[in-house]
Amino acid sequence: xxxxxxxxxxxxxxxxxxxxxxxxxxxxxxxxxxxxxxxxxxxxxxxxxxxxxxxxxxxxxxxxxxxxxxxxxxxxxxxxxxxxxxxxxxxxxxxxxxxxxxxxxxxxxxxxxxxxxxxxxxxxxxxxxxxxxxxxxxxxxxxxxxxxxxxxxxxxxxxxxxxxxxxxxxxxxxxxxxxxxxxxxxxxxxxxxxxxxxxxxxxxxxxxxxxxxxxxxxxxxxxxxxxxxxxxxxxxxxxxxxxxxxxxxxxxxxxxxxxxxxxxxxxxxxxxxxxxxxxxxxxxxxxxxxxxxxxxxxxxxxxxxxxxxxxxxxxxxxxxxxxxxxxxxxxxxxxxxxxxxxxxxxxxxxxxxxxxxxxxxxxxxxxxxxxxxxxxxxxxxxxxxxxxxxxxxxxxxxxxxxxxxxxxxxxxxxxxxxxxxxxxxxxxxxxxxxxxxxxxxxxxxxxxxxxxxxxxxxxxxxxxxxxxxxxxxxxxxxxxxxxxxxxxxxxxxxxxxxxxxxxxxxxxxxxxxxxxxxxxxxxxxxxxxxxxxxxxxxxxxxxxxxxxxxxxxxxxxxxxxxxxxxxxxxxxxxxxxxxxxxxxxxxxxxxxxxxxxxxxxxxxxxxxxxxxxxxxxxxxxxxxxxxxxxxxxxxxxxxxxxxxxxxxxxxxxxxxxxxxxxxxxxxxxxxxxxxxxxxxxxxxxxxxxx
Amino acid sequence: xxxxxxxxxxxxxxxxxxxxxxxxxxxxxxxxxxxxxxxxxxxxxxxxxxxxxxxxxxxxxxxxxxxxxxxxxxxxxxxxxxxxxxxxxxxxxxxxxxxxxxxxxxxxxxxxxxxxxxxxxxxxxxxxxxxxxxxxxxxxxxxxxxxxx
Numbered sequence: 001x002x003x004x005x006x007x008x009x010x011x012x013x014x015x016x017x018x019x020x021x022x023x024x025x026x027x028x029x030x031x032x033x034x035x036x037x038x039x040x041x042x043x044x045x046x047x048x049x050x051x052x053x054x055x056x057x058x059x060x061x062x063x064x065x066x067x068x069x070x071x072x073x074x075x076x077x078x079x080x081x082x083x084x085x086x087x088x089x090x091x092x093x094x095x096x097x098x099x100x101x102x103x104x105x106x107x108x109x110x111x112x113x114x115x116x117x118x119x120x121x122x123x124x125x126x127x128x129x130x131x132x133x134x135x136x137x138x139x140x141x142x143x144x145x146x147x148x149x150x151x152x153x154x155x156x157x158x159x160x161x162x163x164x165x166x167x168x169x170x171x172x173x174x175x176x177x178x179x180x181x182x183x184x185x186x187x188x189x190x191x192x193x194x195x196x197x198x199x200x201x202x203x204x205x206x207x208x209x210x211x212x213x214x215x216x217x218x219x220x221x222x223x224x225x226x227x228x229x230x231x232x233x234x235x236x237x238x239x240x241x242x243x244x245x246x247x248x249x250x251x252x253x254x255x256x257x258x259x260x261x262x263x264x265x266x267x268x269x270x271x272x273x274x275x276x277x278x279x280x281x282x283x284x285x286x287x288x289x290x291x292x293x294x295x296x297x298x299x300x301x302x303x304x305x306x307x308x309x310x311x312x313x314x315x316x317x318x319x320x321x322x323x324x325x326x327x328x329x330x331x332x333x334x335x336x337x338x339x340x341x342x343x344x345x346x347x348x349x350x351x352x353x354x355x356x357x358x359x360x361x362x363x364x365x366x367x368x369x370x371x372x373x374x375x376x377x378x379x380x381x382x383x384x385x386x387x388x389x390x391x392x393x394x395x396x397x398x399x400x401x402x403x404x405x406x407x408x409x410x411x412x413x414x415x416x417x418x419x420x421x422x423x424x425x426x427x428x429x430x431x432x433x434x435x436x437x438x439x440x441x442x443x444x445x446x447x448x449x450x451x452x453x454x455x456x457x458x459x460x461x462x463x464x465x466x467x468x469x470x471x472x473x474x475x476x477x478x479x480x481x482x483x484x485x486x487x488x489x490x491x492x493x494x495x496x497x498x499x500x501x502x503x504x505x506x507x508x509x510x511x512x513x514x515x516x517x518x519x520x521x522x523x524x525x526x527x528x529x530x531x532x533x534x535x536x537x538x539x540x541x542x543x544x545x546x547x548x549x550x551x552x553x554x555x556x557x558x559x560x561x562x563x564x565x566x567x568x569x570x571x572x573x574x575x576x577x578x579x580x581x582x583x584x585x586x587x588x589x590x591x592x593x594x595x596x597x598x599x600x601x602x603x604x605x606x607x608x609x610x611x612x613x614x615x616x617x618x619x620x621x622x623x624x625x626x627x628x629x630x631x632x633x634x635x636x637x638x639x640x641x642x643x644x645x646x647x648x649x650x651x652x653x654x655x656x657x658x659x660x661x662x663x664x665x666x667x668x669x670x671x672x673x674x675x676x677x678x679x680x681x682x683x684x685x686x687x688x689x690x
Numbered sequence: 691x692x693x694x695x696x697x698x699x700x701x702x703x704x705x706x707x708x709x710x711x712x713x714x715x716x717x718x719x720x721x722x723x724x725x726x727x728x729x730x731x732x733x734x735x736x737x738x739x740x741x742x743x744x745x746x747x748x749x750x751x752x753x754x755x756x757x758x759x760x761x762x763x764x765x766x767x768x769x770x771x772x773x774x775x776x777x778x779x780x781x782x783x784x785x786x787x788x789x790x791x792x793x794x795x796x797x798x799x800x801x802x803x804x805x806x807x808x809x810x811x812x813x814x815x816x817x818x819x820x821x822x823x824x825x826x827x828x829x830x831x832x833x834x835x836x837x838x839x
Contacts, residue, residue, distance in 0.1 A: 002778040009786030010777045010793055011767035012723015016786075019722035186821045188727040188735050189787040238725070238787025239821050270728045466785030466822050582781045582827065589824030590784070616728035616819070624825040625816035 001485045003583075004470040005236070014236040017192035018267045020206045025194070026055055028256050028266040029101035030249075031091040031108045032276060033083030036347040036609030037117035037130075040083060040090060040110060047107040048093055053100035056259045057108060059091045063255055067139060068222035068247040069313025070214070072152070072320055074139040075350070077251045083112070084132060084310035085349050086610045087276030092252055094260045098267070119609045121284065121307040121344035124150040132310060132345035140221070142312075143320045152312035152343040153320035157327070157398050163338035166299025170290025172376040177286045178365035179675045180658075181603040182279050182307070182611075185354050186594070186621050189238020190273040195253040196263035203230045203254055210240045210465050211503025212495050214316075218247045219254070227495075234492035237465040241594070242353035243278055244465075245505060246314050274619055275611040278314040278352025279604055281306040281322050281343070283361035287369045289329075295377040297388045300337040300397065302328045304362065307351065308343040314352030315343075324359025324655075328366040330396045331407050331437045331548070332388045337397035348609055355591065356651035359436065360598055360658060364676060367434035367659030371666065381433050381663065385411055389435075400439075402546040403639050406574040407435060410548040413635045414572035421567040421629070423556035429567075430668025432553045434656035437574075440545040440641050440648040443502035443512030446536040447473070447520045448493075455487030456524070461501030462509065463492055467650060468583035469509045475580065476513060476644065480521035499536055507648030510579060514642025515540060545641045548574040549652035551592070553628075553660035557669040562684030564665055566596060566628035571653045573632065576640025587649040589630045595657025597622045600677050695758045697721070698765025706752050712738070713747035716762055723763035723790040727819075734818030737791035738762050744798040744817070763790030766797045773797055773835045782831035784822030792818050796832045806836040 008014040045057040060080030067073040079088045091108050095101035118124045118132055127149050133139075137146045144151045167173055194206040203225070209215045212232035220227040237244060249266050256264040268277070288301040304325045308315070317323055325341050341358075374384035389407035390396055414433070423429040448459040458477060464470040470490040478485040502512065516537045523533045552570040557563070569592050578584045601620045605612040613619035640646040658676055666672045671686035694703045697716065704715055713736050716724045724747050727735030731746035738747045739761040767774040773796055776782070783789040795818045804810055811832045812825070820828060 003781060005786065006778045006781070006783070007774075009783050009789050010763075010774050012721070012725075012763035012790035012793075014786050015722070016725070018726065019717075187785070187787070188733055188819060188821055189725070189785070190727070236786055239785045241821065267726075270730075270733075466783075468784070586781065586784060586823050586827060589826050590822045591824075593824040594821070615730045615732070617730055617732045621733075621819050621821060623816040623819060624812045624829060627825055630824060630826065 003468060004474055004490050005464050016189055016236045016238050017194060017206050017208045020194045020235060020265065022194065022196055022263040025263040025265055026094050026096055026260055027098040027101045028092050028094050028253065028264050029098065029105040030089050031105045031110065033079065033086060033088045033090050035083060035112055035114050036086045036119060037115045038083050038112035039115055040079060040081060041113055042111040043091055044109040047109065048104040051100060051104035051107060053096040054104045055094045057091060057093050058256060058259050066222050068218055068251050069141060070218060070246050070316035072139050072141040072312040073222060074133065074136065075311045075313035077255055085347050087349055089252060092256055094256050094264055117347035117609055118150065119346060119348060121305045121346060124344040124346045125342065132347055136345060150345040152308040152345055154342045155319050155321050155326055156340045158338040159336065160338045162336040163299050163301045166336035167288055167290045167301060170298045171293045172373060173288060173290040174369050174372045174376065175288045176369055176372060176674060177284060178368060180283045180361045180364060181676055182282045182606050183598060183602045184274055184279045184604055184619060185241040185243035187239025187241055187243055190268040190270050191248050191277055192267040193250045193253045194263060194265045195257040197257050201229065204233060205230065205250055206233045206235050207250055208237050208244050210237060210463055210505055211245050213461060213501050214245065214503050215247065215250065216495050219250060222251055232495040234463060234494065237463050240465045241355045242357060245316060245503065246278060246352060270616060271614050274604065274613055276349055278350055280354040281308060281351040283325060285361060285365040287328065287365050289369045289373050291373055291377060295374065295379045295384050295387050297332055297334040300329050300334050302339040304341040306341065306343045307346050307348060309346060309348045309350035311350040314350050322353060322358030324356055325362045326358065327398050328362040330398060331390060331435055333390055333394060334397040348606060349611060355594060356438065356655050359655045363434065363436050363655050364658040367656060368662050368674065371663045372672065382415060385435060402544045406635065406638055407437065407548045410550045410572050410574045410635050411435065413633050414550040414552050414570060417570060417572065417633045418552055421554050427556035427558050428668040430555050430557065430664045432660045432663025432667055434659035434663060435548065435550045436652065436655040437546045437548045438648055438652055440511050440547060441506050441508045442539050442542045442641060443508045444537055444539045445501045445512055445516050446498045446534065447516050448498060449520055449524050449533040451530050455483065457489045457491055459491055459493045459498060461495065461498040462504050465504045467509065467587060468580055469504055472510050472513050472579060473517065476517040477521060480517055481524060507650040510644065510646050511641040511648065514644035514646060518643040542641055545639065545647060547647040547652060549656060551656045551660040553664040555661060555664040555668055557665055557683060559669060559687060562680040562687055564600060564678055564680065564683055566600065566661060568629045568631060569596065569657065570631045572635055573652060574635045574638050574647065576638040576647050577645040578634065579644055579646060584649050585632060588632050588653045591653035592630050592657060593622050593627045595654040596628055598676065599658035599661040603677055691753060693752050693756055695755045695760055697760050698762060708753055710752045711748060712750040712752045712755055715752045716747060721762045721764055725787055725790065734791045734795060735788050737794045737818060739794055739798060742801055744795050763793050766794050770797055772838055773800060776831040776835040780827045780831035780834055782828040788818060788820045792820065792828055796835065799832060800835060800839060806833065808833065
């Protein structure tokens, strides 16, 4: 049976935020700073107010001092006093139409006094550089100590002394630095929000956001409101990939709705989204990795510096670090490892989360370095990994052990499935390999089951952001209750209607639905009358489950131009049960396509504090014509989580891709590209330098 | 100025400004299946048929569409149920934001008597970006619809 959301999405009937129309609704446009750092001397809104159709113009000085964020609350509604990045919101216009609002926004005259700006993370961490935030430790949720300079976060794992000593004892050591650029999530629906305040003062929000209950909390904290005074309404989400879990423009839109006394819709133009939303952190990672004469890993010292941009508020987790970057080499047995990660404040666009936050950066660095070390040892890259992959029962270098470690099986399955694809005439063929493992988390949610003639309706609190979340609930309940899927309708309801949900993200929806579905089916079967059933699940003490993903990239390098064609990406994935084969495959293919974009195409091209990839014509996403051929091998027999016995899928296949391709290019052309993206220019320069 | 065209088979007439986009008059009519993605004609989310050819409604001036026969995803899904069913069966969508544009582009492919091989479909559909699926199921849906034709 077709997915729950199929017919509406195919015929264009699904309602996304930009499609929401409310009675009396007006439209907003934003005035943004053209400077990375500038004092806002004065704002003259008189010309803007004179534009026909304009209802109100709001500046930072008009609004109360409030800060918002996913964890650290350092995001202002509008800049006040100082603009801290190029693209920061300085003022906003509300008008009868979007065009009128945009026209008026160009008439807002802001007098700026440019200030010395901090444009990269290395400069930022130099104590002599200007402070991006005066007292960042004073923000609610801040994790940095008083007196630190331009730090959003800093974490360390392991013993530095032990890791340094291990490197001293090593026979072979690589010491290399790898860099990755700022990239955009590439969702095709720009950030959008609609806000309405009803006569009782309740705030209603429709927003492209994957975690309605988290959004409600973020808004409640920032506005100092009871969460019950905020209702987040369901809408379809046009792609998330980690980029739609923050308050983003909601605080501003709520203030504008208050100021206008009418509902307000704010939809970003895509260039605004590219320049001023919450793209992935760029990284600079120095790895020192050493082995004995036989290639057994002895020591790792990793120093990662990430540019977090002007605000830390887009990172949700307690350490305020895109956590994947904390654990390079987590799939391997390394006698002594030390990892340090620092996220800097700079006067650039604030960075946020994107599909497996921190992992694509760390895995590109580590899996490249591992191949470089294999080269020193004189070992085949496959054999290098065979010797060092963890076995079941062993803890990884960061102290985590899982119920099973299926790296070896997954690697062997990938190798067994390998079939060479021919390169073109004059091209050099190469194969590269990389590996990643990711924990499967659980989560908490609530479901309400209502009887209807011939079946039941399930109310859920999380959106269908595309991965098939609502269909998982329908099909899971149908199986558990012995009903036909047609008898079950899934409906997302406003936040006021259910107690809680964790939202979509962290590759956890199917696993966390697993226990909710089992519990709901049980409650439904054992009810006595025809009443509705509400079940609430807490995140359980799960058994630690991880899933391995091995990618083999085949490339053809043109030695004349440096052009790299990725002929095939073969992905082997360690799985337990797969509840929806097609949806599972699309998670892997879509991720692999994204990994390919990260490896070869995408770069927001941040220079002089400004995003130069102004449109999707400059910021190139992979097309149907240029994505590599994807092949997938499922390595069954693993042990998953919950009643459905599943492992995570959504954030695996985008992670090892860049290293697999870099390793393949090195194999094909004999040159090592340590900076993403791997463009023809970079390969050409590397080839010329030999 | 006045503009007269046909939208999904029905006559449509509106008073517009000279810079009004086709995208805006369609969305203004409640035909929100035509999406604004990139706004510069590269993502394909706003693809509609204008006299059977796929165009980016975000770049097309409404004033230039005088007399045109315009079809949006809403109309195409109804006019070509077989194609819509192929999208459903092959699960040629995830989040749904690019899907209406993909459907319209696929309808254009089917109407042009082009070869029924994967490479040709991939080349033709390259003007419609999808960040979710990796394109495999979309290409399969178009090929499936071609086979059934």
